[in-house]
Each structure stands twice: as C-alpha cells, then as structure tokens.
Amino acid sequence: xxxxxxxxxxxxxxxxxxxxxxxxxxxxxxxxxxxxxxxxxxxxxxxxxxxxxxxxxxxxxxxxxxxxxxxxxxxxxxxxxxxxxxxxxxxxxxxxxxxxxxxxxxxxxxxxxxxxxxxxxxxxxxxxxxxxxxxxxxxxxxxxxxxxxxxxxxxxxxxxxxxxxxxxxxxxxxxxxxxxxxxxxxxxxxxxxxxxxxxxxxxxxxxxxxxxxxxxxxxxxxxxxxxxxxxxxxxxx
Numbered sequence: 312x313x314x315x316x317x318x319x320x321x322x323x324x325x326x327x328x329x330x331x332x333x334x335x336x337x338x339x340x341x342x343x344x345x346x347x348x349x350x351x352x353x354x355x356x357x358x359x360x361x362x363x364x365x366x367x368x369x370x371x372x373x374x375x376x377x378x379x380x381x382x383x384x385x386x387x388x389x390x391x392x393x394x395x396x397x398x399x400x401x402x403x404x405x406x407x408x409x410x411x412x413x414x415x416x417x418x419x420x421x422x423x424x425x426x427x428x429x430x431x432x433x434x435x436x437x438x439x440x441x442x443x444x445x446x447x448x449x450x451x452x453x454x455x456x457x458x459x460x461x462x463x464x465x466x467x468x469x470x471x472x473x474x475x476x477x478x479x480x481x482x483x484x485x486x487x488x489x490x491x492x493x494x495x496x497x498x499x500x501x502x503x504x505x506x507x508x509x510x511x512x513x514x515x516x517x518x519x520x521x522x523x524x525x526x527x528x529x530x531x532x533x534x535x536x537x538x539x540x541x542x543x544x545x546x547x548x
Contacts, residue, residue: 314351317341321351322360322372331369389432391417397436401485402446405453448513449483452492456480461497461518465511474498478505479520481527493535495520495527502531 324340325332338348352370356362361373383391395410418429455462464476478494481502489506496503520527 317343318351318355321348321355325362325370325372328371331364331371333369334367337370385428388428389434392429392432393434393436396434400436402444402490403449403453403485404445404447405450446490446507448507448510449490451513451515452480452483452507455515456483456524458515459520459524461516461520462494463514463516464505465513466505467509467511469509473511476505477516477518478503479522479524479527481524481531493531495531502534 320341321337324337334345334348334352338345341348343351352362362370363373364370392414395414398410399407401407414429452462454460459479462478462480464478465473466476467473475498477497478492479497480492480494482493484491484493489508492505492507494503494505495501522530
C-alpha cells in the first residue's frame with residue numbers, strides 16, 4: 312500500500328486499541344518496520360492527529376477523534392448501511408431513528424460520490440416476522456443499563472403465571488421477532504432471561520444496581536459460558 316493508505320491503516324489500528332499499544336506491536340500488525348512505524352506516527356502527529364505517547368512506551372489515540380467518512384472502505388460503508396437498516400427494522404423506534412440520523416450525518420459529511428454509494432448499496436435486511444410493532448420498553452431497558460438503575464417489572468412466564476420482579480438489566484439481545492433481557496433478578500437472586508413481549512408493565516426506579524454493570528456482565532458471561540459447556544437449567548424468568 313502507498314503511504315497515504317498506510318497512514319489511514321495506522322489510525323484505524325489506534326482506534327481499535329483502548330490502551331496504549333507499542334510501536335513494535337503496531338508495526339507487526341501493519342507489516343512494516345518499527346522505524347517506518349515511528350515515522351508514520353510522527354507524520355500523523357504533524358498533520359494534527361491527537362496521538363498520545365512516545366517511542367518505547369506506546370501510543371494511544373485521544374478519545375473523541377473522528378475519522379471522516381471519506382476514509383471508509385466500500386465494505387465498511389456497506390456494513391454501516393446494512394447495520395443501520397437492520398436496526399431500523401427492529402421494534403426499537405429510538406435506536407431506529409438514531410441509526411438513520413447517524414447515516415444522515417455520514418452522508419452530509421461525505422463527498423457526493425460517497426453519498427451516492429451510501430444511498431445505493433443494494434443491501435437490505437429482510438424482516439421475516441411481518442409488520443414492525445414498536446416496543447417502548449426497549450428504550451427504557453437501554454436507559455436502565457446506561458444509568459445502572461433497577462427496573463421494576465410485572466412479568467408473565469411461559470405458563471401465564473404473573474410475578475413482580477426487580478431486575479438489573481445486563482444485556483439486551485435483539486432477535487428476529489423477539490428481544491430478550493439478560494438481568495440479575497432480585498427475586499431469584501440469580502441471573503435470568505426475560506422476554507420483552509411477556510413484560511406487562513415496566514418502571515425505571517431510582518434504585519441503583521447492587522454492582523457495577525461491567526462487573527455483572529462479566530459474572531453473567533462466565534455463567535453463560537459455563538452453562539454452554541456443561542449444560543444449565545432454564546434461565547427464563
């Protein structure tokens with residue numbers, strides 16, 4: 312690749328790393344010498360790229376830096392458009408609107424030929440479950456996860472048995488036709504999965520999670536992997 316492409320590739324690599332990464336590691340990833348990598352980083356800094364670090368310590372891209380859409384490859388653009396259109400087909404109106412707004416921002420910040428490619432990728436998701444029915448509880452679940460506020464729900468299990476629960480949502484999975492909340496259930500004192508279409512009523516409380524969501528997520532993931540490996544019970548509700 313030429314130097315311009317190589318500089319873009321270094322920026323992309325830095326964006327993928329949340330912690331400082333050494334020049335040696337970056338050079339190996341880019342398939343260049345460490346000396347070339349040093350020169351490329353200095354060139355990028357000279358062009359205004361907000362890169363922290365120094366030789367022998369590691370480099371890191373400062374938060375908030377945005378690469379303009381001009382630097383997206385055709386495959387990256389196709390992935391963005393297809394992903395945004397898939398989100399728009401889900402019953403989460405808030406995320407759907409946000410996805411369309413994000414595409415619009417990319418399009419308006421792009422040169423004309425890139426806007427044409429965004430508008431005509433030829434890729435469309437197909438909703439196999441019929442007409443989209445908005446589900447407002449999804450926005451509330453996402454808000455609860457962001458703010459780490461407990462949810463109070465009225466829930467009906469597969470057998471039609473109602474219950475009142477306080478849950479700490481950890482993950483929200485979007486399937487074709489249904490969505491599932493993975494959460495810590497204070498009633499069962501264990502992780503449980505809740506189908507959103509079985510939630511009768513939902514309220515965001517002022518009660519904080521008993522643990523940080525990041526900690527709960529690790530614990531949930533460890534348990535999920537254990538159940539996959541050794542088999543577990545029914546975690547619904």
